[in-house]
Amino acid sequence: MTLANPLMTASGTCGYADEYADFVDLTQLGAFVTKSITAKPRAGNNYQRVIETRAGMLNAIGLANVGLDVFLAEKVPLLAALALPVFVNVAGTTVDDYLAVADALESVDIVRGVELNISCPNVKAGGIQFGTDPEQVRLITGELRKVCRTNILIVKLSPNVTDIAAIAAAAVDAGADALSMINTFTAMAVDIDTRRPVLANGTGGLSGPAIRPIAVYMVHKVYTQVAQAAGVPIIGMGGIQHAHDAVEFLLAGATGLAVGTALFVEPGCLMDIRDGIGDYLDSHGFASVTDIIGTLEV
């Protein structure tokens, strides 16, 4: 599969389809990645769900989403209008939940891939439980592999592990076509007056520029230890705000790039980043973005 450009939306920060249509021309993206879809609708966590921290933010939304049926009936037509490859982020509390959603997506033309969310830190069951143990990752990826017959299978990795390369290797062994990395870091902010966590969920996932250096490091580690040899592309994400940040990920080994938290501030940054990467390539004498992927010299 070839995308027109590496830029995509990061799941959970761009809605289901056209929420940003007034603010940015979404048709200029390489691909659109939806927020997480579960088999049944989820109301999500109690308020307060978000808090800004220095150079980042914590969220604990709890995978609030309309569920598979409403997604198919109401959101897919909106996605079709974008005329882009769509990757649907799939979440669940049991393996069967994941399989049901992924199987239903096989028959949706506009959907070209499933992004397996085994890294959400904000739900009590499922999510990150599947994503922090290599054997669990191997198991669930293998099961999803069977139902993703035409769709590509992207596994979204959690950074909340000791050795992310071991997790990546398990996903690749079990048949992942691509790796998305990274999801948010489990973190906490405290209201020192009430002596309680700020978020109703207690903990949340840290995103934004604060996590970018760790994300770049992890992408580089997985690229050099797993992905490059296996020929599995990495979709890099974690705090990308500017073209500079995006180029860091490309050099570290990412093939695709997803922008998340920065969309909350300025959806139009996607086009600035895309154009800025082009400027970087021109001014440094590269013909294509593929010329710089993984070319970091260490």
Next chain:
Amino acid sequence: MSEPSVKKRGSYLAEVLANEVVCDDHGRLILDVAHFPPTAPGQFIQLMCRPPTPPEAGRAIEWRDGQTPQFTQAELLDSQPLLRRPFSIAGRREHAGGASELDIVYCVKGVGTRWLAGVNAGQSLSVLGPLGNSFVIRRDKPAAALVGGGVGIPPLLYLAEQLATAGKETVAFIGARSADRLPLRLLPNADVRTDGAPSHCAAELAAYGVETAIATDDGSLGMAGVVGEAFGKWLDGSAVSAENVVVYSCGPEAMMEAVALMSLAAGAECQLSLERYMACGMGTCQSCVCKLRDDSAQGWAYKLCCADGPVFDAAQIVWD
């Protein structure tokens, strides 16, 4: 060149015309935004509380001859808020050539609003909007009551103007912690009643013929106590029957809950503008949830303050 027929929500670059102190903790920004889409009272904008980087401002970083400019030391050391901050629109005026003036009244609370307080006339700000829904002015209701507390007062000023244009008989009830934290100007020789009765005293509201009752927590101005009390007295004793009144309220949640209960008990329609911590304001982050009644088994569902609100029918709100 022809104007686009429908102006969309979007990211706009605004010029600061004025940034003035209103009281101890509130300031007023007057922004000049060219071709800003139509707005209605209750809607809000998301302000970037740092120097702007919207598409119109050019790229944040420019590459030249293979050289990547480094961030300046100031940029590295600055503690700049990442997310935008939401502000209701407090007023709007149109000028020739498609220029719009927006009034934004802000309360200095954290790192974002502290930065905003230091902004000077002539500086540029990035404005995202207009966002959210708006208050509904009822054709069949001749009277309106505004009940505002603290930083909830600004959207009611914009509403007061539109109510005056619609010919509604409007009265206002305004609460603040103290006289020096009231984000309104008093008319010279204003007679602020200590019994909670409205009078022509607040300049911004008197401009639209609106009499205002003021209550302060410490009694330093107007009635000592909460503004809901002054509103309740008026509601009980008013010559206008409740069915003819729409009550519009914005402010602390406890105040709005009290106002809602009184209004609904009296048979008055009540519209509330809720406040929630939010990241995007565009309906994507799913953080600004409010509980609204529905016909599900649990009796409520989450709605988004930014996209479904911020204005909700008080009768539909589930108070925690």
